[in-house]
Amino acid sequence: MAIGRSPQSSSQTPDQGAARRPSRARGIPEATVARLPLYLRALTALSERSVPTVSSEELAAAAGVNSAKLRKDFSYLGSYGTRGVGYDVEYLVYQISRELGLTQDWPVVIVGIGNLGHALANYGGFASRGFRVAALLDADPAVVGSSAAGLPVRHMDELEEIVETQAVSIGVITTPPGAAQQVCDRLVEAGVTSILNFAPTVLTVPDGVDVRKVDLSIELQILAFHEQRKAGEEPDRGESVLDRAPGPVRAAAAKLRRAAGASAKRTDAKAEPEPAKGGPGQGPEGDLSAVMPA
Amino acid sequence: MAIGRSPQSSSQTPDQGAARRPSRARGIPEATVARLPLYLRALTALSERSVPTVSSEELAAAAGVNSAKLRKDFSYLGSYGTRGVGYDVEYLVYQISRELGLTQDWPVVIVGIGNLGHALANYGGFASRGFRVAALLDADPAVVGSSAAGLPVRHMDELEEIVETQAVSIGVITTPPGAAQQVCDRLVEAGVTSILNFAPTVLTVPDGVDVRKVDLSIELQILAFHEQRKAGEEPDRGESVLDRAPGPVRAAAAKLRRAAGASAKRTDAKAEPEPAKGGPGQGPEGDLSAVMPA
DNA sequence: TAGATTGTTAATCGATTAACAATC
DNA sequence: TAGATTGTTAATCGATTAACAATC
The missing domain is CATH 1.10.10.10 (Winged helix-like DNA-binding domain superfamily/Winged helix DNA-binding domain)
Structure with missing residues (x-):
């Protein structure tokens, strides 16, 4: 493998997977x-x-x-x-x-059986559209042997054999972000060529492997962006109007930018907190660690 | 509310929310x-x-x-x-x-505390980027009173009060598809103006409300599409080559289409199963019922 | 035939990308 | 000053949309 590693066709929502593949394979955008x-x-x-x-x-x-x-x-x-x-x-x-391609059966492995892995294993829409959970996998001995959705959780070491014997071509990653790339490499090495990634990590894969990403954190942030704008547009909802960005001030302030590094130099109406907030909000954002073991 | 109901700016991946709002509010695409x-x-x-x-x-x-x-x-x-x-x-x-808009705090309610709701409640990336779970809600008395991620699951009837007192503007829907629109209406009525929808349902909302969608089933189907193409392009992976669509035959076959309704009239190399397969794969696809109560 | 609705055209719009002048 | 890298321009590409001729 590794014909020429390239970052996944990320860019989240707009063009997931658009860059990948000859794409319009049979001319379908x-x-x-x-x-x-x-x-x-x-x-x-x-x-x-x-x-x-x-x-x-x-x-x-x-x-x-x-x-x-x-x-x-x-x-x-x-x-x-x-x-x-x-x-x-x-x-x-x-x-x-x-x-x-739904008239055929697609065996899928799910790697990382935490809360999210469990939810997916139980997901009804899985089986109902040609997808079949071939195996649930986890690296944590404490999780291996338990069961989810009636299926036993097996050890990562069985991955290669499962992928081969059941002709699995799709893998779902629901591990913590730190383990995602490693798991991804192993899936690809085993022969998986399509990956659905729930870990908030940019995965690097060889050409010919598709990666799609589902990222709760990103979706929420996009909503927050629009929500913030609403506050400034509809003064009737008297909530956090004082929190909106002034706007015109922005451009002028740009000139002063680097001088003091991240120090507050701008004249926003806002609290102007330091980038390195120190407290909460500075942790490994997007961390799924709390959700599931690896 | 109901200033003019419009379907969510769906079209999944390509342009989620692109149609909504003045969009480029401050000129940002x-x-x-x-x-x-x-x-x-x-x-x-x-x-x-x-x-x-x-x-x-x-x-x-x-x-x-x-x-x-x-x-x-x-x-x-x-x-x-x-x-x-x-x-x-x-x-x-x-x-x-x-x-x-992440320099401010965004209280969020999660409605539908099944497996997925649990997973989201535990999601570390939630709190780490300005989002705070204001409440977990469910309509099922069997679930209400239990706890997830250290928070009590409260009854849907408390929604309005929670939204108002905590100034919640973002709601996450993790109910079964059948309950999603109803829950959505109630969220909007209560004052929520941004919705992250995990239920496989097209939600209809008034102008001014943003809906984003996370749909596992759709992501898998997109992967399957590309996976199917791969089989036809790389004959070295000798798996389901016989499963790929012939292609040129397609156009010709189109002419014969409706005559016999859904009856097999085409000359694919495939098994050519009837659309109404009857068995599995025909159920309420995308059903999250198995995942969580409403 | 008259009405309805598809399939396609062409115009428009937004997003991507390479290239490079500006400037630190 | 010379080297590095940004910010912007302009060309290209893909996606959306309205309109309508084709045709059931």
């Missing part, structure tokens, strides 16, 4: 691929209600996108609709499932 | 906002190692992006670097923290 599961979910719900056909308008509403985007997305898959009528629900469920 | 937490994490690690300054090249490598992108991103925040030198780590930590 990444943005479209990322929406196919949404359509599939909406279609499955319609299917359960025995709805025979659906228009792009209806389906788009159910999936939370606009209809032009949906039709454009579907156009990459082929011409599966009927003008004047709409789309056959069952047929579309099948076509999208096939396009996503 | 969504894609940049989504990367700021990554930079912050890398900078925090450097800070802990007492590294005084860092170049765009080094920091970009640590964050897993390219340096041009990083410099462009930083340019939206202001001129915080020094040509020929780089960026002052502490100062940049502070600036990004402030930009993201």
Whole structure:
């Protein structure tokens, strides 16, 4: 392996995995691929209600996108609709499932069986869409031997054998951040070529290996950013208006920046705390250690 | 509330929340906002190692992006670097923290204390970056009264009072999908304006409310898509090559599509299973019911 | 045939990237 | 001063969207 290590196609939300792979392998844009599961979910719900056909308008509403985007997305898959009528629900469920590779079985290993690993092991959506938990793994002897979701937790040392015998190509990492890269290396070495990483760590993988990231901390921070802006825009919610950034002052203050290093030199209305707060908020942020053993 | 309900700015990965809000509030693109937490994490690690300054090249490598992108991103925040030198780590930590709104405290409520809710309650990264769990809530009497991460699980009926007295503006939904919209409505009604949704449901919220989504099932499906492509591209990994989609056959087959509804009419090399598989894989996919009570 | 709805075009918008002048 | 590195420009690329001709 190690054909040319490259950082994962990180950049979180905007373009997860967009840089990876020839991407538009069969000409399907990444943005479209990322929406196919949404359509599939909406279609499955319609299917359960025995709805025979659906228009792009209806389906788009159910999936939370606009209809032009949906039709454009579907156009990459082929011409599966009927003008004047709409789309056959069952047929579309099948076509999208096939396009996503869900008509086959995907054995998955979960490494790191803490709270989160447990939650994932129990996750119903796992099995229901072609994914099957092949094994739960952990390096901690105290955890090995216990069981989660009816499956025994096995030792990391069994990884290679499990991956080989069960043809596992997808690995889920739910270890503490410190162990993530090491676990990742071992997964890749064993033959896993797709990784879903819950640890707040940038993983480095060889070409040909896909990494996707799920990061609670980042999502919350993005929400906080927008939340902060709201305070400044809607003075009716009289909460922390005094906490918002002045804005124009910012540019001017930039000039004074480095002179005193991190010392407060700016004229914000804010408390202007030092970057190195010392107390809480300075720890290994994004640390999942508290959540699970490695 | 209900100023004009609109579906969340879904479309999962590509542009989470991009449509929402005036977005580039202070002129910062969504894609940049989504990367700021990554930079912050890398900078925090450097800070802990007492590294005084860092170049765009080094920091970009640590964050897993390219340096041009990083410099462009930083340019939206202001001129915080020094040509020929780089960026002052502490100062940049502070600036990004402030930009993201992390210099203030964000009380958060978690609704739905199953496995996942537990995992999140214990999540170390929560407290370490300005987020504080104000309360754990659940509607199930069997769960209410228990404790998680040292906090008592309180009943949903206390939601309104908690949100008001603690000025909670961020809510995390970890309920089963069936309860998510209802919980969301109640959160919004109580005054919450940012929601992080772990339930596999498209939430509808009024204007002014941000929704971000974390969806394990979707991430796995995206991985499966790419994994499927790999099988067709690298014949050396002799696994499920026979499972890949033929491709050219697709277009031709499209013509025959609707005639027999979902019936197999195509000439794939595949097993060509019916869309309505009947057995497993047809259930309420993405169901988190198994994970936690509501 | 008339009405409905798809599939596609083309315009627009936002994000990425390389390159380099500015400047420490 | 010479070397290093930022901040910005401009070109490129990909994604979104409205509009509408094709067609059921």
